[in-house]
Every structure is written in structure tokens, then in C-alpha cells.
Amino acid sequence: MTDNCPNCLQRHVKPVAEAQRTTQVSHLYRCPACGETWSTNRDLRAYGEAA
Incomplete structure (x- = not known):
């Protein structure tokens, strides 16, 4: 996964x-x-990657 610099x-x-x-x-x-530098926290369920 990639992101854009804020x-x-x-x-x-x-x-x-x-x-x-x-x-x-x-x-x-x-x-x-x-x-x-920055960080992200994502819920994998929102991306269909976790049960």
C-alpha cells in the first residue's frame, strides 16, 4: 500500500x-x-483483507 505525502x-x-x-x-x-514522516492505521476489514 502507498500513500500521498501530507x-x-x-x-x-x-x-x-x-x-x-x-x-x-x-x-x-x-x-x-x-x-x-507520518503514520496511518487502517482497519483491514474495510479493505476486504480480514475476516
Whole structure:
């Protein structure tokens, strides 16, 4: 999964770290263009990836 940088809007930034627990996945991102870091937490059930 990729995300867009909230600072400079660089598209398709790949996560530098991932943690998964049951139906939740967390990704840590660092933008290669501006260096901004951010994280996301997603419920895998919303993406059809968990039961």
C-alpha cells in the first residue's frame, strides 16, 4: 500500500515500516522528496483483507 505525502503531496510513497495486529495494520511513511514522516492505521476489514 502507498500513500500521498501530507506536506508536499508526493504521490505513491511506500511505507518504511509496518505493524499488524488482528484486523489493524499500521504503516510508517517518510517522504523521499521532503522528508516528512507520518503514520496511518487502517482497519483491514474495510479493505476486504480480514475476516
